[in-house]
Amino acid sequence: MITTDKPVHKKELFGHPVGLYVLFFTEMWERFSYYGMRALLTLYMTAQTLENDPQSGLGWTTTEALALYGWYTMLVYLMSIPGGFIADRYIGQKKAVTIGAILLTFGHAVLAIDAIWAYYTGLGLVILGVGMLKPNISTMVGGLYKPNDIRRDKGFSIFYVGINLGSFTASLSVGLVAAIYGWHAGFGLAGIGMALGLFVYLYGQRFLVHVGNEPTSVDKSNDISLATLFSQLFKSPLQLGIVLVMLAYAVYAGFTYEGPDNWGFGILFIALSLITGIMMMIYKNLNGQIEKDRYVVLLISLFMVVVFWGCFEQMGGLMNLYAEEKTNRMIMGMEVPAALFQAANAGFIILLAVFIANIWAKRKLKGKEASSLFKMATGVVIMGVGFVYMVFASLQYEANGSSAMYWLVLAYLFHTIGELCLSPVSLSFFTKLAPARYMALMMGVYWAATGLGNKVAGVIGEYSVQAGELKIFGGLFIFAVLFGLLIILLLKPLKRLTHGAEDKETLIKDDENEGFELSNH
Incomplete structure (x- = not known):
């Protein structure tokens, strides 16, 4: 020391x-x-x-x-x-x-x-x-x-x-x-x-x-005890009944799942049932309608997190294998290792992070829509559009027996722009809506949602063996774009449910770095 x-x-x-x-x-x-x-x-x-x-x-x-x-x-x-x-x-x-x-x-x-x-x-x-x-x-x-x-x-x-x-x-x-x-x-x-x-x-x-x-x-002494929440669950017949039904179905569905890892799905479904019970008890213990309304929006934002990472994480799984097996990676007589394409995401982030942040900041200065919900939904849509290029790659592969590298690069570009719209915003938005006395617990739920999205990505990738990459990439494009647009259509009622959680934010010009930053007064 x-x-x-x-x-x-x-x-x-x-x-x-x-x-x-x-x-x-x-x-x-x-x-x-x-x-x-x-x-x-x-x-x-x-x-x-x-x-x-x-x-x-x-x-x-x-x-x-x-x-x-x-x-x-x-x-x-x-x-x-x-x-x-x-x-x-x-x-x-x-x-x-x-x-x-x-x-x-x-x-x-x-x-x-x-x-x-x-x-x-x-x-x-x-x-x-x-x-x-x-x-x-x-x-x-x-x-x-x-x-x-x-x-x-x-x-x-x-x-x-x-x-x-x-x-x-x-x-x-x-x-x-x-x-x-x-x-x-x-x-x-x-x-x-x-x-x-x-x-x-x-x-x-x-x-x-x-x-x-x-x-x-x-x-x-400021911690919220999980034991306290579970003890309250046993005093709420309706919520307890819902959790017991989910647990029974989780045991049945998980352990009858066809595959060598059915035990894993069984444990996962049981854990999700218990998390659902905790979330219901938190809602019941909230003080006033404002906290409850914000909590509802918080749950919807969690669903966006699951959807986004369930699609985005194809990058390290299915798209990584696609680069290895079905992409023409020859440049000037040398073959580019498939693993090198994983650098595209981080490279684009380094190049575009400040640019994307300033676009949103300037929109806010002009009085245009730049709420966290809008940014997150836009991120889901842009990320979904990136799969269009993987659809083109799959069509080219079916026609020629291989696809060009630039399709992968374009897909990674759009996925990265989507990430820059959603990822830095979602956790910050989550902290604005989560009840203060449950903050630590809700942060755990946030990371659990991110992890669940990663598992969803793996399940989707597994399904590609039967369905083929073309259907998977096309399906991800359609679903992500429609889901993001649905959130945008519901933006006004969802923003009302936040009860002005972001209204106190103002923008401060950063002359030294020619950028903007948010301040909460």
Whole structure:
């Protein structure tokens, strides 16, 4: 433990606490490891099994690979719930991030071993590591600033750049290493990245002495107990009856599901039934019609989150396999590794994030519609339009036996624009509507919805084996566009139900960076 009489944690660099840059590089390397491994995951599982060959994969079918991909990406987000709870209740964010980084480093190191036990063990450690690190490092970024510090939004913007810089460099470098030296060399490079992140975090502890510490007894007393909500459920016959019916159906539907992972679906459906019960009890305990109306809008926004990520996450699953198997990736006599296309999303974010944010800001200044609901619905529509290019790619493949790379790039471009409209907005909007005394619990529900969307993406990808990519891509385009337009049509009544939750926001011109930022007065 480092002790000093100097207030080193108050040092600043470029107008922000030095601790921000410690967390920036920690998260950058964590995302490097996660997205580097994610880019290889489905490709490795479906690669042909060869003896004594670094390019040997597991030889799984597309259905098997996408099923595991769905479970894996879902669990990564679901583990954020216990990860955040453990930090908030027991050990603090600082220790939680340390534990998460150590688990991730070991997880990627194990993945570098060419053995099936190592594969499953490594994935498990990565799931646990991300669950401990992801929700808590963001909380620490917020803790670097006082509640009314105008630099907070800029700080999170800088932090967001680190996330995408890590993703972009990983998709390029890890994909190349895997293509040249083999899958496990790629997994190993991801592990080296995480080890660097752990080193940066431990070295920079002296700049984080005032954030992420263990919770006090006062902090713990403000928690909402799940046991309290469940005990109230037993006192409400109607709600209890609904949950029991859902549980009975969950057991039947889950464990009669045809497939090797029916037990997983059974557990998932039971968990969804219990979450539904919790959500009903929260609604019943709300104070006044305003809180209840906002809660209804919150649930609709959750549904948008599930729909968006259920479509968007085809990028790492079905579209990743499509790039490998059905795309002509030859340029000047050289074949571009399929994993490199995963860099397009992060690259477009780095290029377009400020541009998209300024478009929305200027619309708001002109008095045009720029509410969070409108942004989110527009994001769903734009993301859906991206699948049109995958429809064109599928038609070209059916005609010529392969499709051009530019269809994938165009699809990723529209998916990224949709992400920039929805992803940064949805969590902020969620915090504006969620009842304050249930905030921590509702944040867990938000990440659960994100995880459920990832699993939906895997299920859709599995179905493509029977239906074909053309029907899947076409169906996703039609559904996403129609769903987003439906929300836009219902915008006025939905905004009324928010009771002016965003009316106090004003825009402040940022002359230094020629941009805009939102302020809540």
